[in-house]
Amino acid sequence: MNGGSAALRTLSPAAAAAPPDRTLLLLLPAMAMLVLMFFVPMVLFFVRTFIEFQGGRAEFIALARDLLFSQPYLTALATTNWIALTVTLAVLLVGYPIAYYLTTATGPSGSIVVLAIVLPYFTSIIVRTFSWMVLLGEHGLVNDTLRAIGVISEPLPLMYNRLGVLIGMSYVLLPYMVLTLYAAMRSIDPLLLRAAEGLGASGFYTFRRVYFPLSLHGVLSGALIVYILSIGYFITPALMGGQHDIMIAMLIDRELEVAVDWPAAALMSLSLLAVTLALYAIYYRVTDVRRLIGAR
Amino acid sequence: MHRGAALPLRIYVAAACVWLLAPIVIIVILAFSGEGYLHFPPSLLSLQWFARFFGDLQWQHALLSSLVIGAIACLVSTTVGFFAAYAFLRAEFRGKKLLLSLMLTPIIVPNIITAIAMYYLAGRLGLIGNFLWLGLCHAVIAMPIVLLILLAALHAVDPNLERAALGLGGSRLRVFCRIVLPLALPGILSAALFAFLASFDELLISLFLAGVRAQTLPVRIWNSLNLQIEPTIAAVSAFLIGVTTLILMADGILRHRRGRRRQTAG
Numbered sequence: 001m002n003g004g005s006a007a008l009r010t011l012s013p014a015a016a017a018a019p020p021d022r023t024l025l026l027l028l029p030a031m032a033m034l035v036l037m038f039f040v041p042m043v044l045f046f047v048r049t050f051i052e053f054q055g056g057r058a059e060f061i062a063l064a065r066d067l068l069f070s071q072p073y074l075t076a077l078a079t080t081n082w083i084a085l086t087v088t089l090a091v092l093l094v095g096y097p098i099a100y101y102l103t104t105a106t107g108p109s110g111s112i113v114v115l116a117i118v119l120p121y122f123t124s125i126i127v128r129t130f131s132w133m134v135l136l137g138e139h140g141l142v143n144d145t146l147r148a149i150g151v152i153s154e155p156l157p158l159m160y161n162r163l164g165v166l167i168g169m170s171y172v173l174l175p176y177m178v179l180t181l182y183a184a185m186r187s188i189d190p191l192l193l194r195a196a197e198g199l200g201a202s203g204f205y206t207f208r209r210v211y212f213p214l215s216l217h218g219v220l221s222g223a224l225i226v227y228i229l230s231i232g233y234f235i236t237p238a239l240m241g242g243q244h245d246i247m248i249a250m251l252i253d254r255e256l257e258v259a260v261d262w263p264a265a266a267l268m269s270l271s272l273l274a275v276t277l278a279l280y281a282i283y284y285r286v287t288d289v290r291r292l293i294g295a296r
Numbered sequence: 297m298h299r300g301a302a303l304p305l306r307i308y309v310a311a312a313c314v315w316l317l318a319p320i321v322i323i324v325i326l327a328f329s330g331e332g333y334l335h336f337p338p339s340l341l342s343l344q345w346f347a348r349f350f351g352d353l354q355w356q357h358a359l360l361s362s363l364v365i366g367a368i369a370c371l372v373s374t375t376v377g378f379f380a381a382y383a384f385l386r387a388e389f390r391g392k393k394l395l396l397s398l399m400l401t402p403i404i405v406p407n408i409i410t411a412i413a414m415y416y417l418a419g420r421l422g423l424i425g426n427f428l429w430l431g432l433c434h435a436v437i438a439m440p441i442v443l444l445i446l447l448a449a450l451h452a453v454d455p456n457l458e459r460a461a462l463g464l465g466g467s468r469l470r471v472f473c474r475i476v477l478p479l480a481l482p483g484i485l486s487a488a489l490f491a492f493l494a495s496f497d498e499l500l501i502s503l504f505l506a507g508v509r510a511q512t513l514p515v516r517i518w519n520s521l522n523l524q525i526e527p528t529i530a531a532v533s534a535f536l537i538g539v540t541t542l543i544l545m546a547d548g549i550l551r552h553r554r555g556r557r558r559q560t561a562g
Contacts, residue, residue: 023387030380030399030439033372037436038402038410041417048416094312101309109306116313120320122490122540124497126514127533130521131319134326134334134530141322141336171319232406235499239521249408256412269409280397280404289397292404293444 049266080247084230090170091177099181121175164240177222184218221287327534345531362512368431369495374488377442400440407500415504425507434495442487449483482550489543
């Protein structure tokens with residue numbers, strides 16, 4: 001332990017002023033694991049793939065250009081962003097009132113709502129997706145019920161299309177939004193609302209001019225995290241989508257599994273990673289990263 | 297403002313809760329179906345699909361793989377994550393927030409990219425299908441969750457207790473084992489539970505790295521879903537939901553303890 005802190009002292013320029021804190025050494029195992037098993041594989045995957053590319057630099061640039069302007073890629077890009085935007089908007093609209101309710105609820109009704117958010121949140125994504133496949137299938141519960149009460153005569157196409165993807169993804173991502181919004185709303189002082197009310201503001205006016213602006217921070221954080229998670233989504237769209245719902249992550253997987261084209265997969269991954277990290281940088285700016293999974 | 301909105305809001309939230317819980321409840325009910333296909337509501341109840349799940353050698357193997365890999369991931373990520381969380385709370389250094397956000401990137405980076413990168417390395421090293429390696433890869437995904445849970449949980453542990461023990465002549469190691477660990481234990485156990493769950497439910501990394509030997513439950517579900525939907529999956533799903541429920545209940549108890557301890561600590 002002493003040898004380690006001596007090494008740290010020589011490494012850190014700030015250590016000359018303050019005595020080095022040996023507690024810092026406790027960070028090393030986690031950092032070593034992350035570097036060796038996360039960052040190194042990532043860099044290796046990109047660098048080695050590009051180095052091992054057969055051909056010159058001009059050919060590589062031509063390949064990248066062809067790929068990133070190819071019809072499947074552009075279509076997947078548009079699909080991905082469209083789905084991510086719609087899902088973000090949907091879970092925001094659905095989740096906002098729930099989060100607000102949580103800040104006012106006490107007792108058993110509040111606990112039930114928390115359970116309804118947390119139980120799906122920690123249930124395996126594949127299980128949640130499977131449940132929706134059973135519900136939305138041609139002979140699923142929704143279609144059977146609608147047919148039984150005579151609303152429809154033919155089963156509605158609820159799955160293997162865009163609608164199925166949107167329902168499945170919104171279901172999986174709603175808890176992130178609700179927990180983020182709840183964290184932000186909890187810190188809004190209820191006295192402000194009462195003050196607005198006391199000054200004669202209507203309920204809607206108070207909401208529009210006082211409550212909503214104060215919750216905007218949570219809206220932004222929640223929207224960012226849901227959007228970030230949406231654009232990299234794979235499992236739910238792969239199982240519930242149709243042939244017109246290919247998202248970037250599925251295209252990457254297809255390049256590897258079907259075409260075994262490592263350079264193409266690496267290029268697409270790099271573009272997706274760059275966008276994700278850029279959005280994460282904004283998230284880092286606007287919010288407390290410790291709220292990432294809604295841990296209280 | 298909540299005066300006028302209360303009733304419609306309550307109805308809306310109740311409807312949303314039904315929407316959130318329905319898929320889970322329905323799958324659990326379907327798992328007990330006595331029929332030959334997935335039909336709701338089942339006219340017969342039986343344990344046939346559970347019997348098939350627990351009696352099938354391949355499913356047994358998948359369950360065992362999931363448990364072993366989950367245990368490795370849980371042990372490694374909780375240990376490593378606890379040390380890191382402790383350092384984050386007790387040490388003062390520049391760039392703390394930036395370092396933390398870097399250590400959380402495994403949550404943010406799309407799982408498909410993480411999985412491919414890990415697959416690339418494992419392929420080179422000949423570690424595809426290796427239980428220990430897959431467990432370590434899962435630990436990378438679980439560590440940020442451990443870190444976040446412990447940062448919240450350990451926040452309430454008073455650093456003055458450690459200072460007092462050190463001042464009374466306790467060695468660092470002794471104070472750590474006798475003061476820090478016992479006080480942090482409920483939080484550590486919570487974090488360990490969620491670390492296990494993160495690995496137990498993980499699909500994409502397992503899908504790429506499992507090979508044929510280390511196929512976990514989610515991988516087997518995925519493979520079956522891509523072929524045809526068979527009712528055994530409902531039983532497996534119900535089992536996974538059961539594990540999640542148990543872990544959430546255990547966490548609730550631990551949280552309760554933590555709250556009580558905080559009160560007695562002052």
